Amino acid sequence: MASLSLNNVVKQYGKGKHALQVIHGVSAEIEKGEFIVIVGPSGCGKSTLLRMVAGLEEISGGEIRIGDRVVNRLEPAERDIAMVFQNYALYPHMSVFENMAYGLKIRKMPPAEIKARVDKAAGILELAHLLDRKPRQLSGGQRQRVAMGRAIVRQPQVFLFDEPLSNLDAKLRAQTRLEIQKLHRELGITSLFVTHDQVEAMTLAQRMIVMNAGVMEQFGTPEEVYHRPASTFVASFIGSPPMNLLKDVPGSRGGTVLGIRPEHLDIGSDGWEVRVETVELLGAERLVYGRIGGEAVIVRTDESQPAPAAESIIRVRPREDRLHWFDAGSGKRVAA
Template sequence: MASLSIRKVVKRYGSGPRAAQVIHGVSAEIADGEFIVIVGPSGCGKSTLLRMVAGLEEVSEGEIAIGPRVVNQLEPSERDIAMVFQNYALYPHMSVYDNMAYGLKIQGLPRDAIRQRVEKAAAILELGALLQRKPRELSGGQRQRVAMGRAIVRQPQVFLFDEPLSNLDAKLRVQTRLEIQKLHRELGITSLFVTHDQVEAMTLAQRMIVMNAGRIEQIGTPEAVYASPATTFVASFIGSPPMNLIEGHPEGLFFMAGGERLALPAGTELPLAGATLGVRPEHLAVGDSGWPVTVEMVEVLGAERLLYVKLGSTSLVVRTDDAQLRPQVGDRLHVRPHAGKLHWFHPTTHQRLDA
């Protein structure tokens, strides 16, 4: 096992004035044995960054180090990494055993050592009864476990996961997330996991890297990123539904937004000038007084409801688990934010003001 260092990494396609830069000086330090999730929307550069760590893409500037070795000039086979892909990439004519053993055979390991490694990985992933089957005889979740088993037997210093759950249905995604967590607890191998799904990121990561347009917006634990987003992008990307963002300006003790005069909880420090106010849907309470809103849509999600409401010209989402509250479209309600749960962002830089 080893630490992973990404130091001011830049990626460009092409050369000269027409070169397209897709990664802009990204830096991150990943500790030995840490499980890091890179999350962001499609096209943000997260898979490109992972592929540079793997050696499948060249680094235009900067350094990538695995342990004490800078690996920029090393071939993928020399980096001591193992990668799990989105599409499994199994050999269809080989059995599960042979798929897992193939890389070790290429390395020239003795047959007994190969068998021990494959059987150990199969036991961890509960594949023992499937070792003689072909990939076509397996479910999607079983194929993904075979792909992970093929990575485990390599005994690498770093695991790289490139959206490995994207092809699974919702139930299998949850089950496989649990298996990946269990796998990391047992093996403790440094892992880098790429996904566009913020739920996967929140449930898997020890720390997460939130990327946007080739830059890192925030690095932190899922709890810290959720509780204190560094930018409006992070606030709107992390959380389901995302944070409500309200643009306005202070006026005395009130915040003017969407043509409404909003009273804030006692003791709230207002910004000195225009700002974006952020509040999570679960931190808005429906009551007899507060901000006047009109219900536009209601989503019933079993034990809770999402109320899509209009505050002047601003749209908000309110999460409630009050079983007695059954509003209809067009109803007028009042909502008020919880004390100490407001977030302020700069209106032009979009950076957190109290960070």
């Protein structure tokens, strides 16, 4: 495994006044063995950033290091990385064993070592009983595990995952997330994982890079990103439902936006007046959607509290130690 360093990495298409910059000076130091998730909405540049690390996209500025080597001008095959895509890209005429072994055969590795590596990876991924099957005989989750196995046998310095779970249904996504966590614990290989799913990011990441329009908005642990978002973008993107962002409530200050998570608003006999619009019943919890004046607000409660009726008026009190303040112009976090 190796460390990974991004130093003011820039990507633009075209030159001069017609140039379109899509990655704006991303810098991050990733330690050996870390599992880093790059998360953001569609079109934010997360896959472009990953492809630059892989060597599939040229960088326009800055520096990428894998271990002690600057890899800016190295071909993908020279970077000692392995990549897993959302489409499994398996050879349909080959067995699972042959698919996993193919890259090693191309490198002319001895057959005995190839078998040892494939058998070890198949054991980790619970594929040992499927090695003779063809891809058409496998489920989507099994095919994705084969694709991961093909990457594992290469024993790379860095794993790159480009939305590998996006083709799976919700149950398989959750199951495969657990398998990826287990895989990382066993192998400890430095990993970059791209996703647009913030739940996936929160559950997988040791640290996460939150991207927005080519800019790295925040780089931190899931707990840091959730509990101390660096901007209104991060506050609204990370969390389901997102943080409430309010400009005109009692106690707010000029030029700032007040942020409060839905679970940090307590229904009671005093506090802000909320007109209820609708209530979602979600088993053990309820989401109350309403308005404070003209601003939308969401309140999360548990099943122990009675659900308020639509069009009723309730009062909610924010927890004072859970308030977040952001600059109304830049959207950046400011001191309380």
